[in-house]
Structures are given as C-alpha cells and as structure tokens.
Amino acid sequence: MSAPYPWLEVPWQRLLATRARPAQALLLAGPRGVGKSELALAWAQALLCEKPQPDGAACGQCAACHWFETGGHPDFRLVTLQEKTGKEGETRMATAIEVDQAREAVDYVQLSTYRAGFRVVLVDPADSLNLAAANALLKVLEEPPLNTVFVLVSDQPRRLLPTIRSRCTRLDIGLPPVDQAAQWRAGQGVDDALNLLALSGGTPLDAQRWADGSELDERLGMLEGLARPDQLDPVTLGERWKTVSPQTWHNVAYKWLGDLLAVKLQGRVQFNRDFAEALARLGTTADLAKLLALARIQANEGRTLAHPLNRSLQLQAWLIQYRHVFD
C-alpha cells in the first residue's frame, strides 16, 4: 500500500521505517484537511497486518487486514467523538471525548492482545479529550503496556495537555505544495482545482468537501450579498442565511474578511479568486480598523459555533457591523 495521499509519501515512509520498533505514543499534528486521520489509519493497519510488505506497509490481503478494513480487528480501538441523542431524539456530535471513553481504552490495553502482534489505540481528534479524559490517558501513556501503540491525531496540538505532548513522538504533517494538491484534485475530476484549493486555504480534503456539498451554492449566495454592502439588507439576509450551517457560515465569512484584509494590506486575494474584482473595489473603501475589529470577532466566533443563539439575530448584528466597515 502506498501513502493514502500522494503528498503524505514522506511522512508515510518515515513511519514505515519504524515499523519494527514503532513509537509507543505518536502524535500526528498538522492543519485540518491534509489527511492525518487517513495516515493514522493506514499506520494502524500496517502495524496490525500479519503479512506486511517488505517496506512495512499492510498487505491488504491477510485476515488481520480484512478485520481491520471491516472495522472488526480486536486489537484496534478508535477513541473519537461520539454521536449523542438529545432530549428531543435529535442526534448530534459530542463536543468532547469523555472520561469514560478514555478509561475504557485504558482498561482495554491492560488485557492481553488477541493476536500475537501489536495493539493500536487511535485517539482522533486528540485535542477533544476533556481534562479528565486526558488525565486518564496520561497514566497509560507514561508506561504503555508492551506492544501497545497509541496514535494521537490533532489539528490543534497546543490544546493538548503539555504532559501528553511530552510523552509523544511528534510527526508534523504540513500542507502539500499547491501544485501537487491541485494535481490530485484535478485527478479526482473536479474542475477549477486551483480555485477550490485557494478557497480551502490549501488543504485538499477540505476542497473535496466544498466540491461535494451544496456549500458551494450557499457560498455563492452569501458572497453575492457581501460583495454589495451598500445594498445589503441585514434583516432579509439574516433570515435567509439562518439555515446555513454555522460551520459553513464561519468558513465563508472568515475567508471573505481575510480576503478584504489581504486586498487592503497586500493588494492580493487569497481565497475567493472568483470575487477578485469586487474585493479589489471594496478593499479601497473599507475602513481598516473596523475591518480588523470584525475579523477578530469572526475569529472568536469559531469557538462558539455550537452555541444555540438566535441565529438570524446573530447574523443581522454581524451584517450591520459589516456594512459599517464601508461607511
């Protein structure tokens, strides 16, 4: 098996070179959307495979590979965010990995392995461990049982407990070179790969997400509104956009403000190349101090995306402030 994505070839080979004596606690760190989770899974499979290839990669054929690929390998555990059922029967993703999950993983690694080889516990996203869960895990990271490998995946390694970080061997996964990522995107049959990549800030898997969903249409609608602040009606748009997922809204708004700043300060568009003309026009009239203030609010909003505020009022307030940037 080769690396999950072409731009992961170097870290993949570095991992494979350690297969005989893998790090017992590995931290895969790097920006969102570069394929860290896929790399971690490929590494877990390589460790569990019972007939690995000469370079250490999984064979994809043996019983262990079969179990792994069908989600049933007894020596593999995934510790991740779980779906929860709310009061009204709605399902939502938990926002943290809970202590029960960590304790369960700790108990699990005390058992003997089912097969003769390694046992792998994948914690993804590791920065979602709550404090109690992180502390529970820390104990076992200090002295992992024989043949047990922990793989932690994180977009925001700074949010991990320093004591956890210090136990781990860290492997940083960077953004792929733009042309390599664009080439991969083009190979996936998506038009305008460079434009999509710019939109997602250079992370190819985010670009995939944009291309797959209805988000592109939503983005277009929002940007058409934001491109004409003089004609923008906060009440109407607040109502219209309240159904857009907070994540999409944040992505679009944040990158739009980022572009306005980039145009103003550096004379270039970073994300929304298809709106370069409107951005250039708006950049000349935007008030820098007001723009920075709004961008700062937007950056903070990323942390409160899940809060059940009145969505259309929240948007209205934002849009009024946005309009003032161009007074």
Ligand SMILES: [Zn+2]
């Ligand atoms: Zn195999």
